[in-house]
Amino acid sequence: MDTQATRGEIVIDFDHVEKTFPGHRAVQDLDFSITQGEIVSVVGVTGCGKSTMFNLALGLFPPTTGVVRVQGHDPFTEFDWFRRKVAVVFQDSRLLPWRTALQNVCVGMKFAGIDKAGWETTAREWLDRLGLSGRENAYPHQLSGGQRQRVSLARAFAVDPELILCDESFSALDEITAKSLRAEFVELVRAGGKTGVVITHSIAEALSLGNRVLVMRAPGLLADDVTLPADATPEQTASLRERILAAMDPAGQVTATTGAELLAVRAMSTA
Ligand SMILES: Nc1ncnc2c1ncn2[C@@H]1O[C@H](COP(=O)(O)OP(=O)(O)OP(=O)(O)O)[C@@H](O)[C@H]1O
Numbered sequence: 220m221d222t223q224a225t226r227g228e229i230v231i232d233f234d235h236v237e238k239t240f241p242g243h244r245a246v247q248d249l250d251f252s253i254t255q256g257e258i259v260s261v262v263g264v265t266g267c268g269k270s271t272m273f274n275l276a277l278g279l280f281p282p283t284t285g286v287v288r289v290q291g292h293d294p295f296t297e298f299d300w301f302r303r304k305v306a307v308v309f310q311d312s313r314l315l316p317w318r319t320a321l322q323n324v325c326v327g328m329k330f331a332g333i334d335k336a337g338w339e340t341t342a343r344e345w346l347d348r349l350g351l352s353g354r355e356n357a358y359p360h361q362l363s364g365g366q367r368q369r370v371s372l373a374r375a376f377a378v379d380p381e382l383i384l385c386d387e388s389f390s391a392l393d394e395i396t397a398k399s400l401r402a403e404f405v406e407l408v409r410a411g412g413k414t415g416v417v418i419t420h421s422i423a424e425a426l427s428l429g430n431r432v433l434v435m436r437a438p439g440l441l442a443d444d445v446t447l448p449a450d451a452t453p454e455q456t457a458s459l460r461e462r463i464l465a466a467m468d469p470a471g472q473v474t475a476t477t478g479a480e481l482l483a484v485r486a487m488s489t490a
Pocket residue numbers: 240241243244245263264265266267268269270271272
């Protein structure tokens with residue numbers, strides 16, 4: 220039976236999960252759960268296993284050891300059960316270049332097995348909610364990066380999933396566009412009673428998104444699990460930044476990729 224998760228129920232459960240690729244351990248003893256209605260950010264330095272964790276939750280491959288459950292089901296062996304229930308948004312919009320914005324949203328519903336009769340109305344509604352009314356017939360190359368990402372979000376929400384996974388979905392956008400899209404994302408997740416998990420390289424983004432930050436450390440370990448206060452003072456925010464930074468990079472070794480932000484945060488907290 221297709222049971223819809225109710226608030227407080229566990230939606231994602233990783234029970235001591237390890238994922239080893241030939242010659243490489245990407246995730247090791249990853250153990251956490253996320254409950255319905257949460258908006259959780261995942262941070263961690265490059266290569267620490269964040270996308271692998273998503274791919275395990277999406278059922279793209281099974282864990283080497285341990286158990287992954289999404290709404291109580293095994294996403295790898297019960298892949299079909301998850302159609303419509305989980306949507307994913309990537310850093311690049313991954314739209315079909317030969318399809319219009321409207322058609323791209325419809326394709327998402329087609330793959331989700333939704334009845335064709337409702338595709339166009341639903342696609343128009345979501346494009347409208349994401350500020351793209353009037354651009355339905357534009358092809359991806361005729362849209363800006365931010366607009367393409369809006370189409371990608373419309374495609375995700377249009378299938379009415381219970382869980383939305385975003386892998387650096389706001390990272391390639393300028394800060395102003397990213398900020399408004401993040402706020403819209405949070406609003407849509409909350410309004411729809413959904414659960415959202417967002418991988419980001421930005422501690423600032425992680426702190427501004429939702430109610431909780433999972434901090435990962437290589438190889439695929441949970442380094443910290445931070446619950447965010449509803450109305451954090453600037454002092455609390457600064458101290459949470461420092462705590463997350465310390466968990467991500469306990470030896471203070473990172474200088475590249477995420478290094479720019481880590482160093483900026485460090486400079487702020489020592490100023
Ligand atoms: N299919 C695969 N085969 C072999 N190794 C892999 C595979 N997928 C990921 N890895 C390795 O597992 C580790 C974790 O990769 P993953 O993509 O999960 O990192 P990430 O935290 O998402 O990094 P980034 O922030 O750069 O996106 C990396 O060392 C990566 O090279």
